[in-house]
Amino acid sequence: MRATFFKTLEDLYKEKEDIFVLTADLGYKLFDNLKIQCSDRFYDIGVAEANMIGIASGLALSGKNVYCYSIIPFLVMRAYEQIRIDIAYHNLNVKLIGVGGGFTYGLEGFTHFGLEDLALMRSLPNMTIVVPADPLEAASLARLSYDYRGPMYIRLGKTGEPTIHNKIPEFKIGRAMLLNEGKKVALFATGNMVYIGKETANMLSKTGITSTLVNMHTLKPLDEEMIIQISLAHDYIFSLEEHNIHGGLGSAMAEVLMENGYKGCFRRMGIPDKLRNCIGNADHLRQEYGLSPEKIYERILKEIK
Amino acid sequence: MNNQSSKKCADLMHYEIISKKIRRTILDIIFKTKSPHIGPSFSVVEMLVALYFDYLNISPDDFINPDRDRFILSKGHACATLYAVLAEKGFITKDDLDGFAINGGILEQHPNRDLSKGIELSTGSLGHGLSIGTGMALAGKIDNKPYKIYVLLGDGELNEGSVWEAVMFAGHHKLNNLTAIVDHNKIQALGCTRDIIDLEPLGEKWECFGWNVHEIDGHNFEQIFDALNSLSPEQPNVIILHTVKGKGVSFMEDNLLWHYRAPDEKEYTLALKELTG
Numbered sequence A: 001m002r003a004t005f006f007k008t009l010e011d012l013y014k015e016k017e018d019i020f021v022l023t024a025d026l027g028y029k030l031f032d033n034l035k036i037q038c039s040d041r042f043y044d045i046g047v048a049e050a051n052m053i054g055i056a057s058g059l060a061l062s063g064k065n066v067y068c069y070s071i072i073p074f075l076v077m078r079a080y081e082q083i084r085i086d087i088a089y090h091n092l093n094v095k096l097i098g099v100g101g102g103f104t105y106g107l108e109g110f111t112h113f114g115l116e117d118l119a120l121m122r123s124l125p126n127m128t129i130v131v132p133a134d135p136l137e138a139a140s141l142a143r144l145s146y147d148y149r150g151p152m153y154i155r156l157g158k159t160g161e162p163t164i165h166n167k168i169p170e171f172k173i174g175r176a177m178l179l180n181e182g183k184k185v186a187l188f189a190t191g192n193m194v195y196i197g198k199e200t201a202n203m204l205s206k207t208g209i210t211s212t213l214v215n216m217h218t219l220k221p222l223d224e225e226m227i228i229q230i231s232l233a234h235d236y237i238f239s240l241e242e243h244n245i246h247g248g249l250g251s252a253m254a255e256v257l258m259e260n261g262y263k264g265c266f267r268r269m270g271i272p273d274k275l276r277n278c279i280g281n282a283d284h285l286r287q288e289y290g291l292s293p294e295k296i297y298e299r300i301l302k303e304i305k
Numbered sequence B: 001m002n003n004q005s006s007k008k009c010a011d012l013m014h015y016e017i018i019s020k021k022i023r024r025t026i027l028d029i030i031f032k033t034k035s036p037h038i039g040p041s042f043s044v045v046e047m048l049v050a051l052y053f054d055y056l057n058i059s060p061d062d063f064i065n066p067d068r069d070r071f072i073l074s075k076g077h078a079c080a081t082l083y084a085v086l087a088e089k090g091f092i093t094k095d096d097l098d099g100f101a102i103n104g105g106i107l108e109q110h111p112n113r114d115l116s117k118g119i120e121l122s123t124g125s126l127g128h129g130l131s132i133g134t135g136m137a138l139a140g141k142i143d144n145k146p147y148k149i150y151v152l153l154g155d156g157e158l159n160e161g162s163v164w165e166a167v168m169f170a171g172h173h174k175l176n177n178l179t180a181i182v183d184h185n186k187i188q189a190l191g192c193t194r195d196i197i198d199l200e201p202l203g204e205k206w207e208c209f210g211w212n213v214h215e216i217d218g219h220n221f222e223q224i225f226d227a228l229n230s231l232s233p234e235q236p237n238v239i240i241l242h243t244v245k246g247k248g249v250s251f252m253e254d255n256l257l258w259h260y261r262a263p264d265e266k267e268y269t270l271a272l273k274e275l276t277g
Helices: A004-016 A031-035 A049-061 A072-078 A078-089 A117-122 A136-147 A195-204 A223-231 A250-259 A282-288 A291-302 B002-033 B038-042 B045-055 B075-088 B095-098 B128-140 B159-170 B202-208 B221-228 B266-272
Strands: A019-023 A043-046 A066-069 A094-099 A128-130 A154-155 A177-181 A184-189 A211-215 A217-221 A232-245 A265-271 B070-073 B149-154 B178-184 B213-216 B237-242
Touching: A004 A019, A004 A031, A004 A136, A004 A154, A004 B128, A049 A066, A049 A078, A049 B128, A049 B159, A066 A072, A066 B075, A072 A094, A072 A117, A072 B045, A078 A265, A078 A282, A078 B128, A078 B221, A117 A128, A117 A217, A117 A250, A136 A154, A177 A195, A177 A217, A184 A195, A184 A223, A184 A250, A195 A232, A195 A291, A211 A223, A217 A250, A223 A232, A223 B178, A232 A250, A232 B038, A250 A265, A265 A291, A282 A291, A282 B038, B002 B038, B002 B045, B002 B075, B002 B221, B002 B266, B038 B075, B038 B202, B045 B075, B045 B149, B045 B178, B045 B221, B070 B075, B070 B128, B075 B095, B075 B149, B128 B149, B128 B159, B128 B237, B202 B213, B202 B221, B213 B221, B221 B237
Parallel strands: A019 A043, A019 A066, A066 A094, A094 A154, A128 A154, A184 A211, A184 A232, A232 A265, B070 B149, B149 B178, B178 B237, B213 B237
Antiparallel strands: A128 A217, A177 A211
């Protein structure tokens, strides 16, 4: 997904002279072509995330369309105050590209996980948050993000994500994607959990439960209309995210459902708000934290009995 | 030569008169609103007067000119000086000044970006301005723009690690269109800089990172203009201003209290007397 995003951005970079790409010394080989094409619009700022955000802001205030890249905790959390004031408050045209959503970095451990980013970014006025579900969505988003003027946080995985779509999907920022229509049970998923939602839906269908699956690729602005519309026809709603259970997709949906009087059963599925010393790759960690298709399937069956 | 130096002398006196007026405005708006930060506002008066009344290529009639020089008050808590100077230069009105630090007002106790008022950047959190100025300087170089960037930092602000991230980057990339100005009044929020985080040897630190360093008396116009007129065309420049916190009012000078306290009626009268005539 990271490769398709940057391949598309690379094509745009050739055409659009206002694109600047900054990295805080991460992304081995990722930017080699950018550097060759136009080295004075690509900068390795050094291992200095706060400075990267400040420089991006200065460039954006000078009319540039700036992309900043790093691993999520370093990009979002190390430089959060710079993001808050310099980018969000000034409403600048800076795109923050975070890699490693959720457990992507697996065996590299907790320091590299992106577990709280959505909560942090959701609370910033002016910030748009988009989480593509597969490499094709990531490529579409790279193009869409260029034309979008304003602060945007893009949460990517890294490599090897399975594809959701057979062809380039119709992708609109702020408009959720209905992937499957079923009855009674609806799954709302974001990012890599869309594929896991799809797997879960397949398992459910084998037991005769046809479920609705919605790809919530944009967390902000949230497609409230879609949530309300689906809520009217479903007794059970589940949110799926690889993020702390607080503050991400599930919390955002709970706000909408509660405020609109949803009477059915709503459950959030995310990472429990509890630190555990658990070692493994992303698949292993999902299993451990109850986010594998099997675990989600079991929990859904339990809820709807 | 003599003619030149007598003209220069007259100019310097002119700037000193303006500085007194600016200090009276600062005193007024801070006294009226019981606002903090009169001390760190007084220490930067001469520098802002020099920049706005002589040096910067900016005008209230053409405030969005993309080729204008950019001034960033990274030590945003000294905004009373910025507002007083902007009012004197016609960027903002007396009504704007009357709207300082009041409910439903116009100007906060830290600056908010508003180009129509000549305010380039929202500041108040220390350690942001130099990185942003660096980004502006980078854009200016790539676009071959003539403008220059000036960023005024406090000495306490230099405790922020992000400042040194920007110092390293600008030095490495030889951003000769960027000038940092350090208000070295030697007092930060809880005491003397030498007791909290000793900055010395401050000039050498910047020099090591590839900056051209000027260390001057920050209240001496002759030295300020000499520094501004001898900036290196090869490297980023830093002007370290040796200043006095609370400069201009005897009982406020070099006293941490006036980082926080606003003068009462009696102190206001005394201060005004010192700043008049």
